[in-house]
Amino acid sequence: MTLPFRQTPFGRLADGSPVSLFTLTNADGMVARVTDFGGIITELHARDRNGMLADVVLGFDHLAPYQRKHPYFGALIGRYANRIADGRFSLDGVGYQLEVNNGPNHLHGGRAGLHNVKWNADIDGAVLTLRRRCAAGEQGYPGTLDVTASYQLTNDNELIMRLNATTDQATPINLTQHSYFNLAGTGDILGHELTLNADAFTPVNEVLIPTGQVRPVTGTAFDFRTPRTVGERIGDADPQLRYAGGYDHNFVLNGSGPAARLHDRASGRVLELWTAEPGVQFYSGNFLDGSLSGKGRQYTIHSGLCLEPQHFPDSPNQPAFPNTILRPGEQYATESRYRFFTD
Template sequence: MSSIRTIALTSAAAIITLSGAALAADAEREVFGTLEDGTEIEAVLLSNDDGVTARVITLGATLQSLQTPDKRGTVDDIVLGHDTPAEYLATPQYLGATIGRFANRIGDATFSLDGTEYTLEANDGDNHLHGGVTGFDKLVWTITDVSEDDDGAASVTMSLTSPDGAGGYPGTVEASVTYMLDDDGTLTIDHRATTDKTTIINMTNHSYFNLSGHKDMRPIVSHDLMIPASAYTPVDSGLIPTGEIRDVAGTPFDFREPMRIGARLRNGNDEQIMLGLGYDHNFVLDEGDEDMRLAARLTAAVTGRMIEIYTDQPAVQFYSGNFLDGTTPGKGGILYRQGDGLCLEPQVYPDAPNKPDFPSARLEPGEEYVHVMKIKTGVTK
């Protein structure tokens, strides 16, 4: 059962673009900071005429800032992040980072391919999380393109080489991420990878959203969330999927209609909520007619801000920021606490390499892994 969207290298699909009128987005390259060893971390600021800006830094190919207007036209930052490169390396929260090689968890930090067992770095108890100790989020990516096009979009492409054996994974992987902001306020994130040896790939973006913004941050428990998923994957005590695909009906995991996040977040009668310390679960998206499906819609009544997440992947992880404990330094001197942000991460299922009935994360030489996701920003009417 395959889910990785791959294409033959002889007919590579073009980056998705959205049409617009006149040129209405700009891209500016700047210095974000330096690491202790003197390595310079660059940033590219993408902006459009409606006040939407996205700053992407080369450390972790990370979305460091996403500024959007609220219903009154006040612009504020709606993603969590850090002000310096050092803070990104000092904290394990993956704020806005590109995750790879495999997003989410792999049980017992092992998996097999064609009879060969591979041992990964165990960095989440006995399990493997988000690519291991030195995943894509902790590496410095190279800017390969910064451009503005005639359709009103601005973009930056970053790339890296992950050598054979990195983190325990087989194959040398060439990875790239393109961030593109259009004149409608949609941020497209296009993940791609190739390999010289059969391997597994599951890349995503790990942004934490808070639609109240940084200037007057309110807990995300007051946000309303809709996820068009009729099922989810329950987990064990290590947050590894058990293999069951469970119906959301009659459970705190039913977000098929907009639901206030805080309404069931502390449901002590639900074992899965207790195991996850809230929501930290994979939602199986309902199938649609289009390649790009709606994965989630998040709204904040106070500011009127809204985002919609679209993806070509089969699932989305909803994480309610349960491990933010007040020790993570955020932008502007804020200490991020539980409830300050949530993640909506399109993906294949967690532990897919060890669950034959789950969609496959396998990537072969001669194929190209493609994961396109979109963050559509706006305000509610």
């Protein structure tokens, strides 16, 4: 069955380029809205146990706030999701310097990363496909990178994201989706129950760069192998939580079953994340400070949380971590599924 799509204007960029908003709707009435600026999911409406729809992602009503500095609400992230230490890496004997945009580090592809550019959009049946060519040297990265991102909203209430890329020169790549979820649609996420299918995580230093260790979660505030509320141990006297002001860590996935399960008992909404990626970054919205608002909400600390399927942070400088180098003739391909249902 072909799912209905609707394309509407969403404003213009400074150079006059028009930006569109694509509305995807399935047979259950679930709605996703995605813009071709940054591949941003601006809205995602899911039903509660009583059949009522609510928008379960953070974002803005209009294009303009997405063009200003914001915490990557709903965006596609690349070329490299997460942090690279000092914005530097060496590849095949050549050193590269990336833009430094997060303290001493490079974060999420730099200020003009994939979250902050217009993509070319096509609709093919039930799939919205976005394409972007990243020129060699953008943000300091080697190689011309061709990226394709697709969104599909199925009648099984799954939002499927597929990411593909090719390059003409060896380059690091680590793409992800950066939606902030709040299954209640309001308030904070400290009472949400989270399960992570991970026996270990990668601890970080004071500037949130992995130390290179892979640490078991057993006996720590990072053990979400069984359901635990986000707020249960977020205030523990653990240096890892102090560095990040809460959770902002990569979890090493076990590789079978759902990567994550998020449950809001009040509404009954459940989100399961299924992914082919080796890690997921769990971020508890620690840096939201009330300075931003949208869609009738003020975004204060812990207003939403992120579950970002990914390879590990700083992998170009961490030889023990899974490889993130894409070479000519290879195909970068990954798929993640966000499945919604009620208890």
